[in-house]
Amino acid sequence: MIQKHPTGEWRIKCLVPDLPSPEAVIPYLYEMSDNRWYANFGPINGRFEEACKKLLTTDGQTCFVSSFSSATAAMEVVLVAKGLERGAKVLVPSLTFPATALAVIRSGYEPVLSDIDPDSYQLTPEIAKACLAKSGGEDIAAVVPVAPYGIPVDIDAWEDFQVATGVPVLVDAAAAFPVQKPGRTIPVVYSLHATKPFGIGEGGLVACGEPAVIEKARLLSNFGFEHYEIVTPGSNAKMGEYYAAVGLVQLARREELEARRAHLWQKYCDVFAGASDKVHIIGSAGYSGGYSGGTVAIPANLLIETKVPIQKVVDACITKSIQTRHWYLPPLHSQQAFASCLQLGDGEKGLPLVADRLMQHMTGLPFHNFLSDDDIEEVAAVVLKATI
Amino acid sequence: MIQKHPTGEWRIKCLVPDLPSPEAVIPYLYEMSDNRWYANFGPINGRFEEACKKLLTTDGQTCFVSSFSSATAAMEVVLVAKGLERGAKVLVPSLTFPATALAVIRSGYEPVLSDIDPDSYQLTPEIAKACLAKSGGEDIAAVVPVAPYGIPVDIDAWEDFQVATGVPVLVDAAAAFPVQKPGRTIPVVYSLHATKPFGIGEGGLVACGEPAVIEKARLLSNFGFEHYEIVTPGSNAKMGEYYAAVGLVQLARREELEARRAHLWQKYCDVFAGASDKVHIIGSAGYSGGYSGGTVAIPANLLIETKVPIQKVVDACITKSIQTRHWYLPPLHSQQAFASCLQLGDGEKGLPLVADRLMQHMTGLPFHNFLSDDDIEEVAAVVLKATI
Incomplete structure (x- = not known):
């Protein structure tokens, strides 16, 4: 679910493509x-x-x-x-x-x-x-x-x-x-x-x-x-x-793009470092055996899971014109086109407790190569205030 | 079926895209x-x-x-x-x-x-x-x-x-x-x-x-x-x-492109005009009620149907390094992937007599915006000689 701005353009956008000149x-x-x-x-x-x-x-x-x-x-x-x-x-x-x-x-x-x-x-x-x-x-x-x-x-x-x-x-x-x-x-x-x-x-x-x-x-x-x-x-x-x-042009820019993203990722990890009991950054626990090596290992999106209901965070971001995005939500089993699909969930209860939990506690924050460190500090301050 | 050159590049190609600069x-x-x-x-x-x-x-x-x-x-x-x-x-x-x-x-x-x-x-x-x-x-x-x-x-x-x-x-x-x-x-x-x-x-x-x-x-x-x-x-x-x-750029070039194609089409009609008993240009009989108007009404490809077996024409073209192309052939009912499809043909005989006739008597000739009038005259001379 993409958060639409109520009246116009977001001041801090969630995602901005970085393609070659x-x-x-x-x-x-x-x-x-x-x-x-x-x-x-x-x-x-x-x-x-x-x-x-x-x-x-x-x-x-x-x-x-x-x-x-x-x-x-x-x-x-x-x-x-x-x-x-x-x-x-x-x-x-x-x-x-x-x-x-x-x-x-x-x-x-x-x-x-x-x-x-x-x-x-x-x-x-x-x-x-x-x-x-x-x-x-x-x-x-x-x-x-x-x-x-x-x-x-x-x-x-x-x-x-x-x-x-x-x-x-x-x-x-x-x-x-x-x-x-x-x-x-x-x-x-x-x-x-x-x-x-x-x-x-x-x-x-x-x-x-x-x-x-x-x-x-x-x-x-x-x-x-x-x-x-x-x-x-x-x-x-x-x-x-x-x-x-x-x-081909992007391949030539790959290391530069990855370095930029690695910097932004680290900045997010730093600003949330003292609040790991309130905000968990998805993917920050490191990678499993599937990492190809030779590239910088950070996720594509910056998603957080919070202890408090995520709507508090989303509302606080809207107030400051910061866009958020509910990536991959609602889960497929809640969507009309997949309602008739067989669901293999936990025990007799059908599907899926984890994805439903994320529906209430997860969102994506701005994460793209045109963010400044100040932007990230501002986003973090808004999020942290909402998670108290 | 595309005619592949036996050894290298065709001297006169069948089709060359004309896209914007x-x-x-x-x-x-x-x-x-x-x-x-x-x-x-x-x-x-x-x-x-x-x-x-x-x-x-x-x-x-x-x-x-x-x-x-x-x-x-x-x-x-x-x-x-x-x-x-x-x-x-x-x-x-x-x-x-x-x-x-x-x-x-x-x-x-x-x-x-x-x-x-x-x-x-x-x-x-x-x-x-x-x-x-x-x-x-x-x-x-x-x-x-x-x-x-x-x-x-x-x-x-x-x-x-x-x-x-x-x-x-x-x-x-x-x-x-x-x-x-x-x-x-x-x-x-x-x-x-x-x-x-x-x-x-x-x-x-x-x-x-x-x-x-x-x-x-x-x-x-x-x-x-x-x-x-x-x-x-x-x-x-x-x-x-x-x-x-x-x-958008092609739309701005549309009339120029159509004028060029209309000229080449007319040239082909002219060079084959005296031989309508031997060579029929597909689409030269004019258009039915489906023409949208406002544009020049010529087909996308220059296909001929000949009285003689088309292989004579194709072979003659190969000798002169002129590419031909068997567009839409073999017909679907002769292709492996469609062999099991239901065929509704003429009477009890199944499919399709007309497409099978074309398999023996039709081919596509060079038709693109980079042909010269001399090219077309040469192609026509080779085709006509083969259809005697």
């Missing part, structure tokens, strides 16, 4: 014009994919990468590439951006909603195993854990889960590029939407240590063409040359 | 950067949609327009917006770019393949009525006629069909922007892919005289969000600001 992108426009190649796996797209592959190849684990028109489109083609039966049940956490479950629906499957872990805010392998046990006759055909707010999932633990259960896994790491490590065999989907830490405007990536799933998804992103005939029904989900060009 | 687009990059708005219904997108609405509003018939990430994505959301039952049967012609049928599949429906009219190369209302009669127990829930090669369908005849049969119609006019007139109640889908006469790189539009279907498709293109909750399962199918910017 036009000057840096212009040379690529000339290259596209010289090539007369604007879409369909062009040369700039090829260089961008190669650079992303290099960035995501850590600890000597090679990965394969393909680019897409959006993370949602990428998720859809990867799900279709899995080749599950029509109507197959796919487990997703109830706390996620809705595209996770929508991609399941649009691929012809049915989302099943799980609770999340109260500490990591994630659908964990343990929760998934409990859901498999609980589902009884309702076979879960695949699991889509989410890296919420850009906090990586423990990819090695999910690889183990996949081996132990035989249930295929696909990770939605929309907000976690390039922090989330790709799986050895598990495909990981990233978003490059303008509002992400690494934004190019609109776009998605899929990375995986196994080339087959990437090749299949790529084929499906180009309608399913092979030798000028459709072999498997796909869609148009390719990334155009322009977005790939912006991506 | 970087200089014309650059001011919009600065505007996007100033706005820090790159996606999600930004101000440039709003101006582009408004301009398209104005262009497509002819004969005093107001239309409503929404933009999408591609024509395929647009077709998918409009089909979903129709709200047919899962597995509903949707009639499409077997002669079309495969995205028509793929969008049907990806929307949860089943394509049923029809034959085409031997003169217009279209699925006509008459053929559709015959298919409805033939289908027996297999209810056709919707019809998607195609404007093949950018040749408009008779939209008023389709409006009448819809009233007479009660079966909803949606037109795939991918290659016919802005030549195809939108329906009073029938939504029309256009592609703005780089290879189209009006190309922006990647993108699609839907236009219709009724606002409801456009609003629903637009909502579905933004996941199905309404007041921060998902009310109907959608996807991400929005057009970003950059493509809208290229669209």
Whole structure:
């Protein structure tokens, strides 16, 4: 839920995209014009994919990468590439951006909603195993854990889960590029939407240590063409040359962007340091085994959980024209389109106590590269006053 | 089927995109950067949609327009917006770019393949009525006629069909922007892919005289969000600001582009004028009631049908390094992914005699804005020599 300003523009906005300057992108426009190649796996797209592959190849684990028109489109083609039966049940956490479950629906499957872990805010392998046990006759055909707010999932633990259960896994790491490590065999989907830490405007990536799933998804992103005939029904989900060009410029700016975000993150940690009993910063407890290394490990969003009802904080922020945002809320099980989905919650009570708790106690604070230290101090003062 | 050059680059290419110069687009990059708005219904997108609405509003018939990430994505959301039952049967012609049928599949429906009219190369209302009669127990829930090669369908005849049969119609006019007139109640889908006469790189539009279907498709293109909750399962199918910017520049170039294409078209008509018994130019017979007016009425592609087997022509072109392209062929009923689709053909014989005839006698010749008159004369000489 986005907090709308009652009358006009927010003085301190929650999120402002930081994309490259036009000057840096212009040379690529000339290259596209010289090539007369604007879409369909062009040369700039090829260089961008190669650079992303290099960035995501850590600890000597090679990965394969393909680019897409959006993370949602990428998720859809990867799900279709899995080749599950029509109507197959796919487990997703109830706390996620809705595209996770929508991609399941649009691929012809049915989302099943799980609770999340109260500490990591994630659908964990343990929760998934409990859901498999609980589902009884309702076979879960695949699991889509989410890296919420850009906090990586423990990819090695999910690889183990996949081996132990035989249930295929696909990770939605929309907000976690390039922090989330790709799986050895598990495909990981990233978003490059303008509002992400690494934004190019609109776009998605899929990375995986196994080339087959990437090749299949790529084929499906180009309608399913092979030798000028459709072999498997796909869609148009390719990334155009322009977005790939912006991506190349962003890659050159990556360390600078990360340093800025790391500074702002640390500032928030500092200003709330003395109030950990009242305000918990989500993701501040550090990262699990899913961190790709080589990049600065901070979440995409600055979310806090408070002891007091969060509405007190939100109201105080509105008074000072500070925008807040209820990211991923309400949880999916409270939304009209998912009301009929099977819910595998705690015991007999259905879903999901943790996400419902967050509904009352969590919000997102301003977190973008154009904030000053003074802005953060002001936000913190307003929040702290409201949490007394 | 695209003819690949045996060893390198074609001397005379079949299709070369004509997009704006970087200089014309650059001011919009600065505007996007100033706005820090790159996606999600930004101000440039709003101006582009408004301009398209104005262009497509002819004969005093107001239309409503929404933009999408591609024509395929647009077709998918409009089909979903129709709200047919899962597995509903949707009639499409077997002669079309495969995205028509793929969008049907990806929307949860089943394509049923029809034959085409031997003169217009279209699925006509008459053929559709015959298919409805033939289908027996297999209810056709919707019809998607195609404007093949950018040749408009008779939209008023389709409006009448819809009233007479009660079966909803949606037109795939991918290659016919802005030549195809939108329906009073029938939504029309256009592609703005780089290879189209009006190309922006990647993108699609839907236009219709009724606002409801456009609003629903637009909502579905933004996941199905309404007041921060998902009310109907959608996807991400929005057009970003950059493509809208290229669209605004192309609109300013439209008359110049059309004049160039009209000149080349006339040149082809002239060089083949004395050989109408051997070579028929598809679309040269003029337009039906679907022409929107206000624009130059020529098809998107230059296709010829010959008396002799077309392979003679293709081989002769290869010898001279002239690229040809078998657009929309093989027909869908001959492609692996659609082999199991119901086919409603002529009598008991299944599908489709006309498309099969084209497979043996039709090809696309070079047709793009960078051809010289000499190029066309050379192409014609090679073709005519092969058709003796």
